Amino acid sequence: DTEVTQTPKHLVMGMTNKKSLKCEQHMGHRAMYWYKQKAKKPPELMFVYSYEKLSINESVPSRFSPECPNSSLLNLHLHALQPEDSALYLCASSLRDSSSYNSPLHFGNGTRLTVT
């Protein structure tokens, strides 16, 4: 069982749709992340939130819009996606995002997104 919960598990959307991915953790972690993973590849970082503030955007297109309503929740709003955006979207959290404190990332099971 993962302690990072993501919904929905699967999502199929058209290129003109607007949808949102949700992530929740109750481990008291103050850093949360969005990753994208293509088949047989390692996860690629998209966004980092530290203490509910966006600290890193890895040059992600604006059709992906993250939101952190509180310390336990992380959303990813999707609009006007392309078929090549189809992938597994993973949420992760860690105790904190600090260069002086090693804290492993805990991943959710992801949302399998298909853009048609």
Add this chain to the structure above:
Amino acid sequence: DQQVKQNSPSLSVQEGRISILNCDYTNSMFDYFLWYKKYPAEGPTFLISISSIKDKNEDGRFTVFLNKSAKHLSLHIVPSQPGDSAVYFCAAKASGGSNYKLTFGKGTLLTVNP
């Protein structure tokens, strides 16, 4: 330039035997290493980590060994169980780097045969 290498794309072992998964790295600034297990259609699950101040860390059936001079680490699973069949990713973080700055290897598919 691949800084974390898992040179074996796949490994097959018999149930009850030891599984040894290997990982090599090139960046001497890496000082924190992690292993993740991933089942199909699921996210990576954190297994075990090791800091460069240690050369061994053990957690139940899982032991990670770090050889800093050789820039090599390995994950030992003993005894192996069919439920261990998954893709195993090695990841590394550089000294002074944020926790999200993980460099992942490409993964090794472990199959444990009953």
